[in-house]
Amino acid sequence: MIQSSSIASAYSPPFRIVSKYFIAAIVAFVTLNLFLLLSHSNIIGHHFNPKILSITHIATLGWVTMIIFGALFQLIPVVLEVNLFSEVLAEIQFWIFLIGVIGMVYCFWHFNIGMLMNISAILLNLAMFIFSFNIIMTFTKVKKWNITGLYLAAAIFHLIVTAIAGLLLAINLGYPFIKIDHLQYLNLHVHVAFIGWVSMVVMGVTYKLIPMFTLSHGYPMTYAKCAFWMINFGLLGITTIMHYEDTTFLHFIFTPMISLGIAFFLVQVHIIFKNRVRKKLDAGLTFSSYAYLMLGLTTILGTVIAFIDHQNIINLTLIYGYMIIFGYLSMLIIGQMYKIVPFLVWYHKYSSKVGLEKVPMLKDMFNEKLAQYGFYLMIAAIIGSVCSLTFKTEVGLIISFALMFINSIIFSFNMITIFRR
Amino acid sequence: MITKDMKISKMLAEFPQTLEVLINFSPHFNKLNNRILRKTLAGRVNVEQAAGIAGVNLVLLLNELNKAINLNTITNIECENLEEKMEQNQKPEVLLNINQDKIQKLDVRPIIDLGKDPFLEIMAKVKSLKEDEVFHLINSFEPLPLYSVMQSKGFKHWTEKNGNIFNVYFYKDAQSQSYAKQETQNEPTPVHDYENVIELDVRELAAPEPMMKILENISRVDDKTVIAVHHHREPVMLYPKLEERGYSAIANKINDNYFKVVITKKRN
Numbered sequence: 001m002i003q004s005s006s007i008a009s010a011y012s013p014p015f016r017i018v019s020k021y022f023i024a025a026i027v028a029f030v031t032l033n034l035f036l037l038l039s040h041s042n043i044i045g046h047h048f049n050p051k052i053l054s055i056t057h058i059a060t061l062g063w064v065t066m067i068i069f070g071a072l073f074q075l076i077p078v079v080l081e082v083n084l085f086s087e088v089l090a091e092i093q094f095w096i097f098l099i100g101v102i103g104m105v106y107c108f109w110h111f112n113i114g115m116l117m118n119i120s121a122i123l124l125n126l127a128m129f130i131f132s133f134n135i136i137m138t139f140t141k142v143k144k145w146n147i148t149g150l151y152l153a154a155a156i157f158h159l160i161v162t163a164i165a166g167l168l169l170a171i172n173l174g175y176p177f178i179k180i181d182h183l184q185y186l187n188l189h190v191h192v193a194f195i196g197w198v199s200m201v202v203m204g205v206t207y208k209l210i211p212m213f214t215l216s217h218g219y220p221m222t223y224a225k226c227a228f229w230m231i232n233f234g235l236l237g238i239t240t241i242m243h244y245e246d247t248t249f250l251h252f253i254f255t256p257m258i259s260l261g262i263a264f265f266l267v268q269v270h271i272i273f274k275n276r277v278r279k280k281l282d283a284g285l286t287f288s289s290y291a292y293l294m295l296g297l298t299t300i301l302g303t304v305i306a307f308i309d310h311q312n313i314i315n316l317t318l319i320y321g322y323m324i325i326f327g328y329l330s331m332l333i334i335g336q337m338y339k340i341v342p343f344l345v346w347y348h349k350y351s352s353k354v355g356l357e358k359v360p361m362l363k364d365m366f367n368e369k370l371a372q373y374g375f376y377l378m379i380a381a382i383i384g385s386v387c388s389l390t391f392k393t394e395v396g397l398i399i400s401f402a403l404m405f406i407n408s409i410i411f412s413f414n415m416i417t418i419f420r421r
Numbered sequence: 422m423i424t425k426d427m428k429i430s431k432m433l434a435e436f437p438q439t440l441e442v443l444i445n446f447s448p449h450f451n452k453l454n455n456r457i458l459r460k461t462l463a464g465r466v467n468v469e470q471a472a473g474i475a476g477v478n479l480v481l482l483l484n485e486l487n488k489a490i491n492l493n494t495i496t497n498i499e500c501e502n503l504e505e506k507m508e509q510n511q512k513p514e515v516l517l518n519i520n521q522d523k524i525q526k527l528d529v530r531p532i533i534d535l536g537k538d539p540f541l542e543i544m545a546k547v548k549s550l551k552e553d554e555v556f557h558l559i560n561s562f563e564p565l566p567l568y569s570v571m572q573s574k575g576f577k578h579w580t581e582k583n584g585n586i587f588n589v590y591f592y593k594d595a596q597s598q599s600y601a602k603q604e605t606q607n608e609p610t611p612v613h614d615y616e617n618v619i620e621l622d623v624r625e626l627a628a629p630e631p632m633m634k635i636l637e638n639i640s641r642v643d644d645k646t647v648i649a650v651h652h653h654r655e656p657v658m659l660y661p662k663l664e665e666r667g668y669s670a671i672a673n674k675i676n677d678n679y680f681k682v683v684i685t686k687k688r689n
Binding site for chain 2: 007008009083143213215217218277278343346347351352354355357359362
C-alpha cells in the first residue's frame with residue numbers, strides 16, 4: 001500500500017536545478033513542433049530519414065528525457081525519503097546533456113555522421129552515466145523501498161542499456177561494425193528506451209502522483225507488481241533475441257508478455273482513478289487520463305506491428321512513433337506538468353505567506369481555460385496526424401502539425417506564466 | 422554541537438546523519454526508524470533522556486553524535502544524574518501498603534508496537550484516576566519524558582525493571598503535591614487542559630489546500646485553543662511551516678489514510 005504524500009519535502013533539491021530542466025524541455029517541445037511543421041514534406045516516407053531522426057531526438061532527448069531528469073531529481077528524494085546524492089552533479093549533467101542534445105540534433109539534421117556525431121553521442125552518454133551514478137548513489141541511502149522505487153531502479157538499468165546501444169549505433173553510422181542489421185539494432189535501442197527507460201519511469205511515478213492528485217486510496221497494488229515483472233522479463237527477452245538474426249519464434253513469447261504487462265498497468269491506473277475522492281478532473285488530469293488511453297491504443301498498434309511485415313507498410317512505423325511521442329508521452333507530460341509545476345512554484349514562493357497575506361490558489365496560477373483549449377487542439381492534432389499519415393495527405397499533416405504547434409505555444413505560455421510568478 | 426539538552430527531533434532535523442549513529446549505538450533506537458514515533462516521541466526527549474531510555478552511556482553517545490557531525494569536542498559532563506537514578510531502588514512505602522484494586526494498570530507496549538504514540542491514552546488514564554489510586558504503566562523502555570509531565574501533575578514515580586519490561590508506578594504523596602503546586606505557579610507546564618478545539622477536516626482537499634486551510638486558521642490557536650486536523654496523510658510539509666511560526670504538531674496515525682494532527686502553540 002502506498003501512502004500518498006506531497007511532491008515536495010524536506011528532501012527536495014533546490015528549485016533552481018529542477019526548473020532549469022523543465023524550462024529546457026519546454027523550449028525543446030516548442031522547437032520540436034516548429035521543426036515538424038516546417039519539414040512536414042519529409043515526414044511521409046521511411047522513418048530512417050535525417051529530418052525524422054533529428055526531430056525524434058529533439059523529442060526523446062530534449063523533451064521527454066530532459067523533463068524526466070528534472071522530475072526525478074524532484075521526486076526520487078520525496079518518494080524514497082533520501083537526499084539527492086549530489087546537487088553539483090545534477091547541475092553539471094544538465095549542461096553536458098544540453099550540449100549533447102543540440103550536437104546530436106544538428107548532426108542528424110545535416111546527416112553529419114563523422115566526428116561531431118560521435119562527440120555528441122559520447123556527451124549524451126556521459127550525462128546519462130552521471131545521472132545514473134547520481135541516482136544509484138542516492139538509492140544506496142534508501143531505507144524503505146516501495147513499488148515506485150522498484151520501477152525507478154529498473155528504469156535506470158534500461159537507461160544505461162539505451163545509452164550504450166545509442167552510442168554503438170552512432171559509431172556504426174560512420175564506421176560500420178555491428179554485425180546484425182542496423183535497423184534491427186535501432187529497433188532494440190528504441191524499445192529499450194521507450195518501454196524500459198521512459199515507461200518504467202512513467203509507471204512508477206504514476207502510482208505515486210495520480211493517487212496524490214486525485215486523492216485516491218484504499219486499493220490493492222497487485223496489478224502494479226504483475227506489470228513490473230511481465231514488462232521487465234519481456235524486455236530482457238527482446239533485448240537478447242534481437243542480437244540474433246531470426247527473431248520470429250521468441251517474439252511470440254516476449255512481445256505479448258510486454259503488451260500484457262502494459263495492460264496490467266492500465267488496469268491498475270483504472271483502479272486508482274475509480275477509487276478517487278475528487279470526481280472532477282481538471283485540465284492536468286484530463287490530459288493525463290487521455291494519455292493512458294493513448295498508451296493502450298499505441299500498445300495494440302505496437303503488438304500488431306511486431307507480428308506483421310511492417311517493412312512494407314512504412315508509414316505504420318511512423319504512426320506508431322507519432323502515437324508514442326505525442327499521443328502517449330507528450331499528453332502525459334503536459335498533464336503532469338500542469339499539476340507539478342504550479343505546486344512547486346506555489347510551494348517555493350507562497351507557502352510561507354499563507355495566513356499572513358493573500359496568496360493565490362493553485363488553480364489561479366495559470367489560465368486553466370486556455371489549458372482546456374490546448375487539450376482539444378492536441379486531441380484534434382493527434383487524430384488529424386494519424387489519419388494524414390495513414391492516407392498520406394500533406395494538407396492534413398500541415399493543419400495537424402499547426403494545431404499541435406499552437407498547443408505547444410499555449411502550454412509554454414502557461415508554464416512561463418507560472419514560472420514568472 | 423550536540424548537547425545533552427538538545428531535543429532528539431531538533432538534532433535529527435539539523436543533522437539527519439545522526440539517525441544512523443543512534444540506531445547503530447543501541448537497538449533501542451530502532452524505533453526512530455518509524456516516522457510517526459520519530460515525529461512524536463523524539464520531540465519530547467532530549468539526548469540525555471534518550472541515553473537513559475536506551476540504557477547507554479550518555480558521554481559516549483554524545484561523543485559519537487558529535488563525531489558524526491565532524492565535531493571532535495570531548496564532552497565532559499558529570500554523570501551525577503545517571504547515578505542518582507540508580508539509588509532510587511527502594512520501593513516506596515505508599516506502594517508497599519496499597520490495596521491491589523487501587524492500582525490502575527495500562528500496558529502501552531501494543532500501542533508502541535503499532536507505531537503509534539501512547540501519550541493521549543496515558544493522559545486519558547491519568548485523568549480517570551481517583552485521588553487515592555496508583556497508576557501502573559507497563560512499557561518496553563523507560564518513559565523518561567513522562568516523568569516530568571507527571572511530576573507537574575503532582576505524581577511521583579517508582580520504576581522497576583523486569584527483564585525487558587519496565588513497570589512504572591505513579592503515585593501521589595504530600596510532598597509531590599506541594600511540588601506540583603509550586604511548579605504550576607512558577608511556569609506554565611507543557612501539558613494543559615485546552616478549552617477550545619477547532620476541528621478541521623481536510624481529507625477531501627488536494628495539496629496544497631490542506632496546508633492553506635490549516636495556516637489560515639492558525640492565528641486562532643492560542644494557549645487555550647488547539648486545532649485538531651483530520652488529514653488523509655501525515656502533513657510532513659506542514660511541520661517546518663508551523664515551526665517557523667511558533668506552533669507544534671503531533672500526528673496520530675489512525676490508519677493508512679487517516680491521521681489526526683493536533684496543533685498547539687509553543688510556550689516560551
